[in-house]
Amino acid sequence: MTRTLDAPSRTGRRWKPRDVGCAVAGAASLALAAGAASTVAVPVDSDLGLLAVLPYPFWVGVVLLNVAFAVALRGDDAGPARRPVMLWLIAVLVLMLFGTAAFVTDIPRGEVAFRHLGIADALSTTQGINPDIDAYFNWPGFFALLATILGATGLDPVAVALWAPVFNMSLWLAAMGVLTRYLTRDPRRRWLALWLFCLGNWQDQDYLSPQAFGFFLYLVVIALLVGPLAARTPVFAGFKRTALEWWWRERSPAEPRQAHRVSAIAVVILLVAVICASHQLTPFMLLIAMIALTLSGRVWPSRLPLITAVLLSLWLVYPASAYLVGHPPLEDAGLLAAAEANVVDRVSGTAGHLVVVQVRMALTVVLWLLAAAGALRDWRRGRLDIRVVLLAVSPLVLFPAQAYGGEMLIRVSLFALPFVAVQACSVLLPRHRGWRPSAGAAAGLALTCSMLALLTVTGRFGNAQYDVFTDGEMAAVAAAQRLAPPGSAIISAAHPTPWRSDSYLEHKYRTIDELCQTDLSAEVCGPLVYNYARHNPAGAVLLLTRSSEASLVLQGATSERGFAELEDWLGAQNGVEFVFGNDDARAYRVAP
Amino acid sequence: MSGSVSRFTLALGLAAVVLSLVTLVGLPTPLQAVTATAVLVLLPGQALARLTPVTDAALGALLVLALGLATLTAVSTAMFYLAVWSWQACVVTMGAITVLACLARARTEASS
Numbered sequence: 189m190t191r192t193l194d195a196p197s198r199t200g201r202r203w204k205p206r207d208v209g210c211a212v213a214g215a216a217s218l219a220l221a222a223g224a225a226s227t228v229a230v231p232v233d234s235d236l237g238l239l240a241v242l243p244y245p246f247w248v249g250v251v252l253l254n255v256a257f258a259v260a261l262r263g264d265d266a267g268p269a270r271r272p273v274m275l276w277l278i279a280v281l282v283l284m285l286f287g288t289a290a291f292v293t294d295i296p297r298g299e300v301a302f303r304h305l306g307i308a309d310a311l312s313t314t315q316g317i318n319p320d321i322d323a324y325f326n327w328p329g330f331f332a333l334l335a336t337i338l339g340a341t342g343l344d345p346v347a348v349a350l351w352a353p354v355f356n357m358s359l360w361l362a363a364m365g366v367l368t369r370y371l372t373r374d375p376r377r378r379w380l381a382l383w384l385f386c387l388g389n390w391q392d393q394d395y396l397s398p399q400a401f402g403f404f405l406y407l408v409v410i411a412l413l414v415g416p417l418a419a420r421t422p423v424f425a426g427f428k429r430t431a432l433e434w435w436w437r438e439r440s441p442a443e444p445r446q447a448h449r450v451s452a453i454a455v456v457i458l459l460v461a462v463i464c465a466s467h468q469l470t471p472f473m474l475l476i477a478m479i480a481l482t483l484s485g486r487v488w489p490s491r492l493p494l495i496t497a498v499l500l501s502l503w504l505v506y507p508a509s510a511y512l513v514g515h516p517p518l519e520d521a522g523l524l525a526a527a528e529a530n531v532v533d534r535v536s537g538t539a540g541h542l543v544v545v546q547v548r549m550a551l552t553v554v555l556w557l558l559a560a561a562g563a564l565r566d567w568r569r570g571r572l573d574i575r576v577v578l579l580a581v582s583p584l585v586l587f588p589a590q591a592y593g594g595e596m597l598i599r600v601s602l603f604a605l606p607f608v609a610v611q612a613c614s615v616l617l618p619r620h621r622g623w624r625p626s627a628g629a630a631a632g633l634a635l636t637c638s639m640l641a642l643l644t645v646t647g648r649f650g651n652a653q654y655d656v657f658t659d660g661e662m663a664a665v666a667a668a669q670r671l672a673p674p675g676s677a678i679i680s681a682a683h684p685t686p687w688r689s690d691s692y693l694e695h696k697y698r699t700i701d702e703l704c705q706t707d708l709s710a711e712v713c714g715p716l717v718y719n720y721a722r723h724n725p726a727g728a729v730l731l732l733t734r735s736s737e738a739s740l741v742l743q744g745a746t747s748e749r750g751f752a753e754l755e756d757w758l759g760a761q762n763g764v765e766f767v768f769g770n771d772d773a774r775a776y777r778v779a780p
Numbered sequence: 781m782s783g784s785v786s787r788f789t790l791a792l793g794l795a796a797v798v799l800s801l802v803t804l805v806g807l808p809t810p811l812q813a814v815t816a817t818a819v820l821v822l823l824p825g826q827a828l829a830r831l832t833p834v835t836d837a838a839l840g841a842l843l844v845l846a847l848g849l850a851t852l853t854a855v856s857t858a859m860f861y862l863a864v865w866s867w868q869a870c871v872v873t874m875g876a877i878t879v880l881a882c883l884a885r886a887r888t889e890a891s892s
Contacts, residue, residue: 316863332856332865333849339867340816342809359845366842401849408846415839451832455843462850465857507861 206259207269213256214273214280220249221284225291231658231734231772235540235742238288238649246288250641251634253280257383258634262625267375274379278361281386285644286353286394289652295662296349298655299684301396305345306692308334314693319510321693326511329466330398345689352396356404357386360394363407364606370415371576374621377613380633384609384616387640388555390548390647391602399599402470405459407606409474413481414575416452418442419488441488453489460496464503469586471500473603476585480578537743544650551643552601555608562614569619580607654684654739661733662686664773668731669695671767671777676726679703679717681736681751696724699736700754701745708746710757718761721778729767730758730776785886789830793882796823800875804868816871821848824874827881851877 224246234240257277260269268274289297296302307324311317312335319326338345361382368378394400422438425431443449464471478493504512537545559580566572583603587596616633618625625633665687672678677696678687688697703720704713721728732755740746746754758764759776768775799819807815825848834840855873859865 311860311865312867315860315865317860328860329853329857332860333853335860335865336852336856336867336870337816337820340803340820340871341813342816343813362842362845366836366838369836369838401853405846405850408842411839411842445833448833455832455847458854459846459850462853466853 203270204264206263207273210256210260210269211273211276213252214277217249217253217256218280218283220245220252221288222291224249225288228292230293230656231738232652232656235538235544235653236650237544237646237652238292239544239646240540241652242288242645247642249284250645251638253277253284254637254641255634257281257637258630261376261379261383261633262627262630263376265624267622268379278379278382278386279358281383282354282357282361285386285389285641285648286357287351288645288649289656290350290354293656294346294350295657295659295686296346296352296395297652297657298392298395299686301349301352302686302689303692304331304334304396304398305349306688306690307331308338308345309690310692311335312339319507323468323511323515326508327398327466327468329462330401333401333466334396349396352400353394356394356396356400357389359404360400360407360606361385363404363411367407367411367414367606368610370411370418371573371610372613372621374617376617376625377610377621380613380616381606381610383637384555384612384640385606387637387644388551388605388609389602390551390644391598391605392648393598393602398467399470402463402467403602405463405466406470406474406477406603409456409459409463410477410579412452412456413478413487413492416443416448417456417488417492419486421485436485439485439488443488449488453492456492457495457499460499464500465507468508469590469599471496471503472586472589473583473599475500476582477579477603480582481575484574484578486575538741541650541742541744544646547643547650548647551640551647554640554643555605555612558612558615559608560611562611562616565619566611566614571621576607576610580604580611651684651739651742653742654735657684657686657733657735658772660770660772661735663770664731664733664768664775667768668729668775671775672729673726677721677724677728678731679721679728680731680733682739682745684735684739685731685733687731701740708740708754709750710753714754714757714761718758718764718778722763722780725780727780728778730764730778732774732776734772783889783892785889789882789885789889792823792827792830793879793886796827796875796878796882799823800871803871819871819878820852820874821845824848824851824878824881827878827885830885831881 224243227243228238228241232238232241260273260277263269307328308331310321311328311331317325317328324331337343338348364382364385365378368381372378372381393403418441419439420442422435425435441449443452460471460474463474475493475496478487478496481487482490482493536542563572563577581604583600587600590596616636618629665685668678669687669691672695674694675696677698679698679700680687681700683699683701685699698720700713700717701708704716707713717730721730737748737751740751741748755774759766763779765777765779766774767777796819799815803812803815803819806812822844825844825846828847828851829840829843832843834843852870852874855877856865856870859869859873
């Protein structure tokens with residue numbers, strides 16, 4: 189396939205003291221950060237999340253690592269530090285930012301990874317796919333993969349979920365590393381883009397999930413589109429029909445060998461099919477990106493969007509039809525609805541939680557502003573790469589199309605992030621590409637990156653009060669699943685509950701905030717929950733954990749007092765029996 | 781003009797057969813994880829990536845991972861839909877895919 193652009197190679201040169209120093213600084217920063225994180229006590233008792241409880245050596249490690257990176261990136265006149273040093277520093281950053289929670293606790297963070305383990309377990313148990321169960325069984329690709337890997341390797345599912353963020357981030361970076369080789373020949377720009385991609389990644393979508401897997405395949409497809417399947421275009425001659433026709437006809441493939449292009453197309457089709465089978469949103473993001481690149485004349489096989497659209501449609505009308513019958517894709521479309529679900533509904537809660545939400549928004553805005561400034565700078569110099577701009581902007585098209593449970597903005601910002609990072613490099617590096625940054629510029633870069641790291645850790649681990657679980661909560665979940673008879677309901681206070689990792693199909697899983705919607709007072713919510721539990725033929729187990737309570741309080745749905753009143757009210761009803769308790773959780777059995 | 785089959789192609793095909801059997805028989809956990817990952821993802825990924833004329837090492841390495849994971853996903857999903865899934869069946873199928881890809885490669889090498 190296409191050879192990547194020639195880049196200055198440092199192979200064969202001897203190691204310099206500066207390179208060794210940067211590598212040692214990376215090791216020291218990892219030791220500082222991991223050591224500091226391992227001293228954090230669980231549960232995290234702050235609405236600012238890990239930011240409030242990480243001891244100062246962690247932050248010393250963060251600053252040291254960013255300084256080492258800036259020094260290594262500055263390098264010398266021949267280019268940045270040697271490749272192994274740059275790779276090592278990125279590996280340390282990944283461990284530091286995405287492995288932090290694993291240094292704090294050996295329980296995976298967040299509820300959803302547990303649920304995904306449960307779906308894979310349910311698939312292995314039933315050995316078939318029933319699309320009527322829920323949406324996951326309409327897009328089962330990733331769960332089929334997970335079930336096979338867990339079964340064949342014998343790995344502990346919880347350990348897999350714990351380290352999934354580090355693994356997924358490594359996959360994403362590998363794909364992005366190849367992708368950026370086709371976008372720029374400046375090695376400093378490539379390394380910095382990878383660095384910024386890590387620093388801007390507060391979205392927390394790298395856990396054990398189909399979207400993380402889909403995003404990896406998305407990046408691989410984009411790498412193939414801008415690499416072996418790229419097209420060269422003549423100078424744009426205007427929007428007149430004849431000029432457009434001439435411009436389109438005069439395109440030529442960047443890869444002259446047809447056999448190589450054909451094999452790349454075959455790979456793209458396989459990856460698209462797997463993406464369609466694994467995740468709802470990713471194929472739409474991919475289709476939009478493909479259309480944008482094709483219309484800009486930068487992709488040679490112009491029928492790829494059509495092939496993708498056909499594959500996507502086939503998946504939707506057959507394997508995913510059971511879900512789509514009750515959930516039309518554009519049901520909650522509209523800019524206003526999207527803004528309300530993605531922004532307005534999220535800006536509520538305690539003062540600390542609001543700070544975390546604002547930090548996430550600020551981090552996104554800062555990166556987009558840097559990218560916009562970089563794009564302006566490149567445009568003025570006549571070297572703006574329209575592919576990067578299109579790939580950064582195209583995910584925005586989906587924002588008004590679906591609220592996606594209030595997560596569309598998060599997903600849009602994740603899909604744009606790699607290209608926002610590439611474009612932001614234009615303003616953080618010297619104007620002339622390939623030039624060595626001055627010492628002052630490197631210091632500024634270290635400072636900027638350290639600030640971004642602070643914002644990312646704040647945004648990413650800002651929900652640690654309720655998404656980092658304790659052993660007591662895990663014991664309570666196990667007890668609830670053991671005590672609940674088949675067919676009964678397990679009712680938790682709210683979603684951050686580490687449940688459903690096994691017996692996914694045996695129980696109905698409900699939460700108090702879903703049953704009661706807006707009013708969680710004992711007078712209104714209590715009877716709703718009690719009646720639901722009593723009317724369930726097999727009864728219910730009511731599970732009240734510290735994290736689910738913290739989630740409701742933190743997001744402003746109730747207060748500690750209101751929650752205690754609700755629990756007291758429920759505990760005093762007929763047929764409700766206290767069956768399990770520890771410092772972090774209580775469980776009540778509700779007789780039918 | 782005819783050439784000979786490369787040692788790497790032979791080694792890849794042979795490794796797929798041997799490691800598939802070893803994975804099916806079972807090993808202690810860390811070794812089982814390594815052999816299963818090789819049989820399910822890395823070897824088929826490598827064998828399939830070698831069918832594409834990749835000249836760039838970085839892209840080639842990325843394709844090993846992407847093709848290995850994507851093929852395993854496709855195989856596992858199809859088996860679930862056909863209600864014939866077991867991880868052992870997936871190991872056998874991925875081993876067979878690796879051997880077939882090696883045969884295709886060997887044919888190309890022999891005819892070049």
